[in-house]
Amino acid sequence: MPKVTDAHRAARRDEIIDAALRCFSERGIQRTSMADIIDASGLSAGAIYGHFAGKKELFAATAERVLSARTAEVEDLRHAGVVPSPGELMATVLRGIDREPFSHVIVQLWGDAAADPEIRALVQGVFARLRGMIEANLLAWAVANPDRIEGSAEAWARSVAPAVLGLGPGFLLQRAVIDDFDAEGYIRAVTSLLPR
Incomplete structure (x- = not known):
């Protein structure tokens, strides 16, 4: 065989x-x-x-696929010599999510994670990787722009990463439940709100 x-x-x-x-x-x-x-x-x-092994592993695989694609897009920027600002970083991530044909499934996954400890553990692992990617990119930007932050670059990136990460779920949730949600308007607002 x-x-x-x-x-x-x-x-x-x-x-x-x-x-x-x-x-x-x-x-x-x-x-x-x-x-x-x-x-x-x-x-x-x-x-x-x-x-x-079952449906829960498939849930994790769907989230992992979305995360891997977003990470690759951000890495493409870095390989091109661009250190994206926090606004550019999130615009890249959110535009990528917006192109995903099945990203609304992620919102369902979060709902299940709130009630199912096994799914929550899987989702926490994906979020930890996403937060790590965001924090690493925020750190690179802070090192390149020390005059734009307060304190050490490491401390700034670590403290800001959870709030920046929260912009993604906010985008996905609103896009899933608000009929006239303006995805591009949200992305423009995020870009203007975050340091650049």
Whole structure:
């Protein structure tokens, strides 16, 4: 029997995550069963469970996908020699989230995290990584602009990161529940409010 490559396994995982996201979008997380995901993927139950132990792991994978994409976009700026200001950093993150076709599922995930300790632990891990990425970029900007902050760059970045991180959930929640939410207006306001 031929050996399954890492690329094939990664592609299969992405295929399963895509099916789960479609189901979560159509039915909501709570009303989506693993049987629904199996049907939507066109794969066998064994193929699904060979990659994910269950729906909670799929929740984490959806959040991880969104986080990884945002991290890559910010890293692209840094590789281009740009140290984004806090406003530019969040504009990049929020515009990326706005392009995600299934990002509204993340709001459902947070709701489930409030009631389910296992999901909360998964979400906390994703938030910790996101906060770390934001804090590292805030620190780089503060080091490059010491005249724009008070105190040490490290202390400033550490203290500001939770508030800056909070702008993302605020964006997602309003976009999910307010019919006439102006996403680009929100992003412009964030850019003008944060140091630049």
